[in-house]
Every structure is written in C-alpha cells, then in structure tokens.
Amino acid sequence: MDDENITLWNCEAYTQPSSMEIIENIIHAGTAKMATMFSLFGVLAITIVLFIDVSIFRFRHAVNWKRTKCSIWFLSIFPVLMSFAVMGLFMPRTLGIAKFCIVFYFAVGLKNFFHLMLDYYGGRRRLVEAFNEQPVVSANPFPCCFICCCCNQPMTNHRVKILEGTVNQVVYIYPVCYFIQTVLAAEISPPTANLSLAFFAFEFIVAFSSLTCLYGCVVIAKASLVSLQQFRLRGKYICIQLLLLFITLQDVTLDVLQGANVIPCSFPYPNRKRAFVLQLYLLVFELFVIGVIAWYMFRQPDDESEVEPSSALYSTDSKVAQKIREEEEYERKKKHSIDKYDFSDPPYYINKTLTSSITSL
Numbered sequence: 001m002d003d004e005n006i007t008l009w010n011c012e013a014y015t016q017p018s019s020m021e022i023i024e025n026i027i028h029a030g031t032a033k034m035a036t037m038f039s040l041f042g043v044l045a046i047t048i049v050l051f052i053d054v055s056i057f058r059f060r061h062a063v064n065w066k067r068t069k070c071s072i073w074f075l076s077i078f079p080v081l082m083s084f085a086v087m088g089l090f091m092p093r094t095l096g097i098a099k100f101c102i103v104f105y106f107a108v109g110l111k112n113f114f115h116l117m118l119d120y121y122g123g124r125r126r127l128v129e130a131f132n133e134q135p136v137v138s139a140n141p142f143p144c145c146f147i148c149c150c151c152n153q154p155m156t157n158h159r160v161k162i163l164e165g166t167v168n169q170v171v172y173i174y175p176v177c178y179f180i181q182t183v184l185a186a187e188i189s190p191p192t193a194n195l196s197l198a199f200f201a202f203e204f205i206v207a208f209s210s211l212t213c214l215y216g217c218v219v220i221a222k223a224s225l226v227s228l229q230q231f232r233l234r235g236k237y238i239c240i241q242l243l244l245l246f247i248t249l250q251d252v253t254l255d256v257l258q259g260a261n262v263i264p265c266s267f268p269y270p271n272r273k274r275a276f277v278l279q280l281y282l283l284v285f286e287l288f289v290i291g292v293i294a295w296y297m298f299r300q301p302d303d304e305s306e307v308e309p310s311s312a313l314y315s316t317d318s319k320v321a322q323k324i325r326e327e328e329e330y331e332r333k334k335k336h337s338i339d340k341y342d343f344s345d346p347p348y349y350i351n352k353t354l355t356s357s358i359t360s361l
Contacts (some may be wrong), residue, residue: 011265016092023090024267036268040089040281043288044082050295051079060194061301066119075114077243078291080105085280085287095273097181098280103174103206106247110213113240114167117220120228124160127145127220130227131155155223166216173209177202184356196259210248214241235297239290246286251279 017025026037062068081102088098112268121127131154181202188195221237255264258275265274268281 011270011274019091022092040086040284043284044086047082047288047291048079050291051075054295054299057299067116070116070119071293074109074116075294077106077109077299078287082284082287088280095276096185099276100175100178100182103178107170107174111168111171114164114217120231123272124157127160128155128157129312131223163216163219166212170209170213174206179204203255206248207252210244214244232297235293239294244288246283254279
C-alpha cells in the first residue's frame with residue numbers, strides 16, 4: 001500500500017476519504033478485510049427481501065388500513081436504517097448525514113409503533129375503556145415516577161395524551177440534536193475541549209429523550225401484554241426495546257468509550273470517528289437479527305383480531321360481562337322458584353295435575 005493510502009487510514013486525519021479510496025483500501029487490505037466489509041451488502045440484500053415479503057403479506061391480508069400503514073412504517077426501519085449505515089461506512093464523508101437520517105427515521109418508526117398499539121385498541125377512548133379504571137400509569141411524569149414514591153393511577157384520556165407526547169418528542173429531539181452536532185463538527189475543526197463538552201451535553205439529552213420515550217412505550221405495552229397477546233405484542237415490544245438500546249444508548253456508550261481512548265482505531269477500518277464507524281458496522285448486523293424477529297412477528301394475519309382485555313370482565317359494556325350477568329340472573333330466578341313452592345303440600349300438586357288433565361281434555 002502506498003503512502004497516500006496509509007495517510008487515508010490514519011486515525012488522526014481530519015479529512016475523510018472518498019468512497020473510491022475506501023474501496024481501494026479495503027481491496028488492498030486483504031481477503032479478511034474484504035469479507036468483513038462486503039458481507040454488509042449481502043446482509044442488506046436479505047433484509048430488503050424480507051421487508052418486501054412481509055409488506056406483500058400485510059397488503060394481501062389487510063383489513064384495517066391504518067394498522068397496515070403503521071406496521072409497514074415500523075418494518076421499514078430495518079432496511080432503511082441499514083442502508084444509511086452501509087452508506088456511512090463506504091462513504092465516510094456522509095457520516096453526519098447518515099447519523100441524522102438514522103435517528104430521524106427511527107424516531108418516525110417509534111411514533112408509528114405507538115400509534116399501532118393505540119389502533120389495536122381502537123383509539124384513545126377505547127384504550128381508556130379497556131383498562132377500566134385499573135391503576136396502570138404513574139401519577140407523576142418521567143422521571144419523577146422513579147424518584148417519588150407514588151401509587152399508579154387509572155388510565156385517562158389526558159394521561160394517554162401525555163404518554164403519546166413522551167413518545168412523539170423523539171421526532172423533534174433526535175433530529176435537532178444531531179443536526180446541531182453535524183453543523184458544529186463541520187464548522188469547528190480540529191475539535192476543542194468546549195466542542196467535546198457540547199457534544200457530551202447533546203448525547204445526554206438524546207439518552208434522556210430515549211429513556212423518556214421508552215417509558216411511554218413501557219406503560220402501554222406492559223399493561224397490554226395480556227389483552228393484546230393475540231397481536232403478539234410481547235415479541236414486537238422486545239424488538240422496539242432492542243432497537244432503542246442499539247440505536248441510541250449504544251451510540252452514547254461508544255462515544256464515551258472513544259473519549260476515554262478505550263476503542264482501538266482498527267475495526268472495521270481506521271477512522272478518526274472510530275466510535276460511530278463501529279456503531280454503524282454493529283448496527284447492520286443488529287438490525288438484521290431484530291429484523292428477522294420482526295418479520296416473523298408481523299408475517300401473521302392479525303387485523304381481524306379483537307381486543308378483549310381481562311379488565312373487560314367487569315365492564316358494563318362487555319359481552320362477557322353481559323353473559324355472566326344473564327347466567328347469574330338465571331340461576332337466581334331458578335333458586336327463587338324452587339324455594340317458592342312447598343313440596344310438603346300434596347293437595348297443591350294433586351289439584352294442579354287434575355286441572356292440567358281437564359284442560360287437556
């Protein structure tokens with residue numbers, strides 16, 4: 001490898017190499033490096049095929065268009081985010097754009113997943129009715145719900161809107177924070193101590209925003225694991241938790257480790273932004289594994305499924321409750337009719353038999 005290429009692989013170089021230079025360096029690095037990097041395209045191709053397959057399946061079995069739309073939006077997270085990750089790895093000059101697009105599209109997918117859970121119930125009002133005054137949500141918002149010792153309160157329409165806001169805020173917080181980071185990184189070179197401090201502050205805001213979003217999803221999903229089990233919510237919820245962990249908290253952790261000089265500047269290839277390059281590489285395979293799980297969970301028709309929460313057993317509008325009340329009323333009347341007559345009075349039955357016989361004649 002010539003001196004020019006050696007300079008391009010230098011971790012201290014502030015100028016990012018072009019895509020052609022990256023490919024040339026990968027080819028000259030040997031078979032192992034080529035297999036490490038070009039295998040990403042194979043994983044991306046499989047993910048796109050799985051997304052097309054599950055999308056066709058959802059459209060063919062679509063009964064509720066809103067559920068289908070939210071499902072497709074959520075499932076598109078895997079091929080779209082993986083495409084941006086591969087773009088950032090092979091075009092390092094677009095790392096800032098790739099990071100911005102990844103977090104923004106992921107935020108949109110989170111919003112659609114929350115709306116999908118609401119639509120399983122039939123909207124905010126039906127969700128409140130389904131929980132039927134059960135104490136499922138904290139009276140204080142995040143993070144006060146962990147600091148203050150307080151009991152859970154019943155779900156109300158106002159609290160549903162608050163939970164929806166805790167999820168929707170990532171659509172605005174993520175892009176704004178990463179957009180400012182991208183602009184500061186482009187304008188201030190080489191980075192200073194103040195810039196590193198500002199980046200740490202933005203990473204803290206993103207981490208806090210992620211935990212707040214996770215709280216909103218946890219409240220609804222945890223209370224719905226039984227009532228929405230026919231929609232396989234547990235598996236879908238595990239997918240969203242893993243996505244939130246790998247896309248946001250893993251990124252923050254790698255940035256902190258890079259600041260402490262723990263991450264070596266070697267894998268997948270030497271780069272000044274080695275933490276984010278490593279994040280993109282890991283993210284491709286993490287998205288593939290989670291995408292396979294999501295493909296299995298969503299490739300089953302559930303649009304015709306109906307919600308019958310356990311709390312609905314005591315609801316005045318529930319078919320189950322109505323049937324139970326009818327059976328109890330029947331048993332009560334039956335018992336009352338048996339106690340009403342005195343079987344020790346033979347003349348009554350004799351007279352009744354005679355009267356029935358005469359009537360039949």
